[in-house]
Amino acid sequence: MNKVMDDNLLKRYEEVKGLIEGYCKTNLSEEFAGLCIRAIDKVIETNEKGFSKGRLEGWACGAVHALAGVNFYFEKFSKINVKASDLYKSFNISSSTALSRSKEIRDGIIGADIKDWVTEENRSTLKEIAYNIAREAIYIENYEERINEAYFALSLYDRCVDAMLIIADEEIMDLNKKKEAYKLALDAGYDEIKEDFESFRGNFWSIKETQPYMLAKFSYGDLLWALGEKEEAIKEYTEMIELNSSDSQGIRYILINWLLEMNKDEEVEKLLATYSDDATAIFKYARALLSYKYGDLDKAKDELKEAVKVNSFIPPYLLGYKSMPKSLPDYCEAGDEKEAIMYCWYSLSAWRSILGSLQWLRKNYR
Template sequence: MAARRLDPMAMQAATERSMININALMRDKEFASIEEANTFLQEVLKEGGPPPAPADTPLKQAQQVAYDAMEATGRRRVELARRALEISEDCADAWVLLAGEETKSLRRALEYARKGVAAGERALGKEYFEEEAGNFWSIIETRPYMRAMITFADLLWASGDKEEAIAVYQKMLRLNPGDNQGVRYILAQYFAEVDRDDIFEAILEECGEDPTAAIRYSKTLWLFRKEGAGPAADAALDEALQSNPFVPQYLLGRRKLPPGMPDYYSIGDRNEAIVYVLSAAKGWAGTAGALAWLKSRSRKVQRIQ
């Protein structure tokens, strides 16, 4: 029997519940050293884990229900998300869940996500953004807001409001330069479609040696747009082909793309190529001469190999 694939949202909920419980348990404890604290924590975990943290505000109560919703599926997920909002409309995750389950109306999904962003802003407060910018995501309380932001940005892009989507993605990077949600990869795949080469140039400074298709093929396209066919673009494509040889097959239509994103991928495999091409194909197609050069150069490299 095939193993059941874990829902990423359910995994996030379980992880964050545990972190909240541990933080609540450790908050009022005083330890002589880090070693003593770690020993105490290991003992707690051996005994079955920390007790549930007190949900002493409506928002905390709503968040616990939202975590239940993240661990549920289908109709039950929607029911629990709505229950969380009955407790507190400032529960950003509940709005995110409604947006994710809304498959009939992009407009309605976008409105749910917009409400999620507003809810997260209310929950954190204006001063929080000023004091903790740069630390978002590492602080658990910011994660519902950051999930709302990426959901909002993705839906803005899908609805055609691409400049606003770019602005939201860039705000996320200012709040969380560590980029736990992979926003740089998203922008790397989109930059050419909106004719914003400056976006990728900034990304390249942060992750120029990254081996993923999102970075290596985007670097190839960026250099082609900047300098045309030549040694720099050729060398970048050679590196990209070594990282993932399947991308040209999908970009050039030699292999048919599936209707949706794969559930998972690994660096260098076909699913990674599919993820990249589904997001970046319009940028390649919109760059004059790029696909013709890709076809010629990739064939030449394959003959040499």
């Protein structure tokens, strides 16, 4: 503290400092106490008159509360947990007074850039904290809060792929800007794992560190297809299956329809053979469609019969007897109507691209 203080101010400062040190010695750490005291120093430098007023316990508790928030001590994922109610009780102060002082310190002293106000331990785990914040943000219902949390995560770690994806997914921007945003996320995800990329090959997604990259690759490929860059989209999704042979993300269910639409029949055959045990409606309808395309109508009819047994909701949507919703359902179960909607969302163009397939379906699905 460089500021020259009169006796009353100095006494007040020393008492607040003592309260902070006493609490932190019992509950937190000497390093954390130092951050709180530095915040009080800044308060005096910028607002000496304000600091001269109010209960000492309010300033001490406010500083601890503000810095505990900055260091995520109130969050479930933190290794150190502080309960706000216990904090107020320790300083014998009301929550309203503590929160008022905390806000004053947080807004006026700490600001948006918190990196200089975190403990050494937290500084080394800002990346992990950023990812935790971004992953929790996905479940926030309010749009503005969700976006703000994503930007906050990026302020802690500017390569946080999950936060980048929230922004790319949800912020209003034209498709080319969105493409750039997804590519930035994809590149950031690659940078995280590039040293182990080849050793991870085949087991992506099951390895936690690869998941941000695979999520970014999914979104990037999906947008490429929407932009008409279909060969590039197929390339992205084909590589995803090569990287994750178990295909935990279900990429094959989208890719097979893209391949059918683009007349890549050999690649369709290869994909069907790779997952020959796949008994989902998506693959059964794909097998029937490919057999129809090859002119093997008896085989196609038998395969269609098997497909309808697995999900009978699909033909009415493909044939337009039922209207497709404007957006995909959040989830589906095998054989249900939501699965039919998801299938038709990705496959209708493939059926339309094969001459006569829908007329054949109309005659044979019942």
